[in-house]
Amino acid sequence: MxxxxxxxxxxxxxxxxxxxxxxxxxxxxxxxxxxxxxxxxxxxPLSKSFLGSTPEKDEKFxxxxxxxxxxxxxxxxxxxxxxxxxxxxxxxxxxxxxxxxxxxxxxxxxxIPRTLPPAAGLGNVHVLRNPDDAAALRRAMQTAATAVVIGGGYIGLEAAASFRKAGLNVHVVEAADRLLARVASPDISAFFLGLHQRHGVKIHTGMTGTKIDHKDGIFTGITLDTGQQISADFLVVGIGVxxxxxxxxxxxxxxxxxxxxxxxxxxxxxxxxxxxxxxxxxxxxxxxxxxxxxxxxxxxxxxxxxKTPMPDMAVPWFWSEQYDVRLQSAGIVPVGKDDLRYAVRLGKREGGMSVWSYDQDRLVAVEAVHDPAAYMLGKKCLENNVSPAPSDAADSAFDLKTFATGASGVQQDGV
Ligand SMILES: Cc1cc2nc3c(=O)[nH]c(=O)nc-3n(C[C@H](O)[C@H](O)[C@H](O)COP(=O)(O)OP(=O)(O)OC[C@H]3O[C@@H](n4cnc5c(N)ncnc54)[C@H](O)[C@@H]3O)c2cc1C
Structure with a gap:
């Protein structure tokens, strides 16, 4: 018992x-x-509103x-x-x-966060996982002018947005040839690249040989593969967990x-x-x-x-917030396979769009920015195991609502 x-x-x-x-x-x-x-x-909130908040207000988190x-x-x-x-x-x-x-x-x-061996043990090097990490970063932001983020995944980009909001100069360094390469479709990567560049963040992709510069055990900056040296007050290592x-x-x-x-x-x-x-x-x-x-x-x-009834396995979902943009994602965005196809659907709101990812003919994920309606419809399709044709998903005039609820959908097997 x-x-x-x-x-x-x-x-x-x-x-x-x-x-x-x-x-x-x-x-x-x-x-x-x-x-x-x-x-x-x-x-x-640790990579978002917490970084722009003050310790007296921590109770709200x-x-x-x-x-x-x-x-x-x-x-x-x-x-x-x-x-x-x-x-x-x-x-x-x-x-x-x-x-x-x-x-x-x-x-x-x-x-726990993965560490970057050349930066391990140096002062002014941060990770972002626990409240203590975020509190230390928030303190570092108070006296800093320039921040470097290594890792262009969601947490690195959210932190970069928070640093820009606080008025810091920000560099994001990514080894892959695009941001969010492990977790997002190419169109969403391009969207966030443009967003950060418009906010003044310097994005350096394809940097596989970044050198960590330091003096007396303290991080001082980085040298990129191109030879460009960037002096900075602190480094955030956001290369996954x-x-x-x-x-x-x-x-x-x-x-x-x-x-x-x-x-x-x-x-x-x-x-x-x-x-x-x-x-x-x-x-x-x-x-x-x-x-x-x-x-x-x-x-x-x-x-x-x-010993109560087991809930159904739910479709995974996730969100991210950067500046005034909210991304909502349902399903698992496939990466690194050959048969992937994407459909981009423009939303009703200005700047709204969603990316529908297909593994062969099967819808596997929907990512939406400024478009909660498309996110809900995409999630519904995934839950009901129906896949609109990519050309229909991309057509803003196509009645996805009726389709998603199964009225005209074709059920797929095996999920
Ligand atoms: C900065 C940040 C931003 C995020 N943003 C989003 C977001 O926008 N949307 C989203 O969906 N997800 C987001 N995530 C991911 C989400 O927060 C995690 O998926 C979630 O916290 C996982 O919860 P968990 O309880 O499994 O693990 P954790 O949150 O990692 O908690 C594990 C706990 O276990 C404790 N622990 C570990 N080992 C021991 C031990 N031996 N003894 C005692 N205690 C131990 C740790 O101290 C910790 O408190 C974010 C994560 C971070 C770090």
Whole structure:
């Protein structure tokens, strides 16, 4: 019988799972443990509004209000890392010497930023993952004139937009030949390139040999492949994350690019689940890193533990905000394959557009900027497993609404 559930990691996945467990009627004890000090904050604002805000206002970024912990009867242990899992005795060990027994253990340990070896250990070099990282960056912004961001993915670009808004000179350096190369369609990459250039950000793509310049252990700038030297006050390294699977690995769980789990989020160790950014679901092509996925996988683990109906696997979705632009994306944008096709649909609003990505004839993702209606319709098509022909998707006069709801759609097999 499950009396005590321990959740390691009190961020989007861990908190959501505790909440779902209560919503589904679990009445035993729930303990959340996180090595971050203080009440958990939301992650998405950390590269956006948090950087333009002030410490007195940090309360507005709380993931849950203080009263939530009482209301949901969740015990929170913060500021202590878990350093071992003992599956045989159903115990975990904390860095302060405590041990906790569990009946079910949920690993919501997320991911950690990849480091750039030549910049490792230098002063004025930042990553952006946890509230502490964002607070340090916000302090650095106060006295800086020029920032370099290495990595033109969503987090790097969001940070670049925040720095420009604060009046800094900004350089973004990307090794691939386009921004967002691993996560977005070419048209969306081009859209964000233009957006940042119009805001005065200097974008350097195709830079595979960037040198990090430093003096006395402090970052001073970069030298690009072209020989151009750029002096800067700080560097943000935004080159992706690695799953924080070290505890599970040491305990003997099967690990790939994440903790391997089945569709109920069960790891290969009895009574141990993994959810959120750290989990890799069997059969999935990749690990998903988004708030929606954190919540969705939390709900699946909670349903399994409480023996309540398993929610359907949802279509993944994601958003990004840069300047006054909101991107919404549904599905997984395919990259690096031969048979990809794209349709661009102009939106009703000025500057609005959506990109519909196809793997052969199958619609697999829709990305929309300034066009929430197209995003909703695209998501509906993906949920209903119907693919409009690319020429129809690109035709603003085509009635996508009727099509998306299945009235005239052709169901596809096998998703
Ligand atoms: C700056 C930023 C902006 C983002 N913007 C967006 C966005 O716009 N839209 C979107 O959908 N997603 C966004 N994301 C992604 C989203 O925030 C993540 O997918 C989400 O936070 C994953 O939640 P998680 O709980 O799985 O992991 P995490 O948020 O990584 O949390 C893991 C927690 O586990 C704790 N932990 C790890 N190991 C231990 C241990 N051994 N002992 C104790 N505690 C431990 C960590 O301290 C951490 O608090 C953004 C992420 C970042 C960093």
């Amino acid at each position: 499950t009396q005590h559930i321990v959740i390691i990691g009190a961020s989007h996945a861990g908190i959501s799972c505790a909440e779902q467990l209560r919503n589904l009627g679990f009445s035993g004890a729930i303990t959340l443990v996180d090595r971050q000090v203080g009440a958990p904050l939301e992650r998405p 709380l993931l849950r209000r203080p009263e939530w912990y009482d209301r949901f009867q969740v015990t929170m242990i913060d500021g202590v890392a878990v350093d071992r899992i003992e599956p045989e005795t159903h115990q975990i060990g904390l860095a302060d010497g405590q041990s906790l027994n569990y009946d079910k253990l949920i690993l919501a340990t997320g991911a 690695a799953p924080e699977s070290v505890l599970a690995d040491a305990a003997g769980a099967a690990i790939g690019n994440g903790i391997l789990v089945d569709r109920q989020m069960r790891s290969t160790i009895d009574d141990v689940y993994a959810i959120g950014d750290v989990a890799l679901i069997e059969g999935a092509v990749l690990r998903i890193e988004s708030v929606h996925n954190a919540q969705d996988t939390a709900a699946r683990a909670a349903a399994d533990i409480t």
